[in-house]
Amino acid sequence: QVQLQESGPGLVNPSETLSLTCSVSSGSMNNYYWTWIRQPPGKGLEWIGYIYYSGATDYNPFLRSRVSTSLDMSKNQFSLRLTSVTAADTAVYYCARATKAGADILDMWGQGTVVTVTS
């Protein structure tokens, strides 16, 4: 059974960069969309973007100017960078896997990691 686990700082200062890594416990990373999603406190889900196993990416247009992702298949990991953070970026950040059939078919999720933007 594949498991995903997010890791990274729980506190980030305003204007700095949020960096998270997702470790994939087993199996190949081929043929999947490796995705980041966040959920602000008490609110719904927001899609941040994905990196496909080929290296192709797509991002939420509202975050595009601040987001980047990377993939290290040798380590079974993928990462998120979000620059110039503000309090509005405080959320639970989830990494997830979407199948080749569609980027919305998010069939595996990590447990999530809380990131708070505060000075």
Add this chain to the structure above:
Amino acid sequence: SSELTQDPAVSVALGQTVRITCQGDSLRNYYASWFQQKPGQPPIFVFHGEDNRPSGIPDRFSGSRSGNTASLTISGTQAEDEADYYCGTRDSSGSHFRVVFGGGTKLTVL
């Protein structure tokens, strides 16, 4: 519009059938995915489209689509089905591809 709209809250009596709906223009072109989220837990994928139920999800969960509306139906609702439900789909109406989610429906089992 490329956004998805869900009723904020729905209730159902134990053992009865409930339909949770999701509306949006993107649903005319793409099927919806459905996710269940219980407090303090990550979402779980429960259905896609009209015939894609992941292994381990009870067969009381089913999906459908009509026009710009997708539905998740739970037949014989159980107490453990009480949760927030989110729909999601693809959107390629703008200049960039994205995935969009509905605002979520809180399901209460009475």
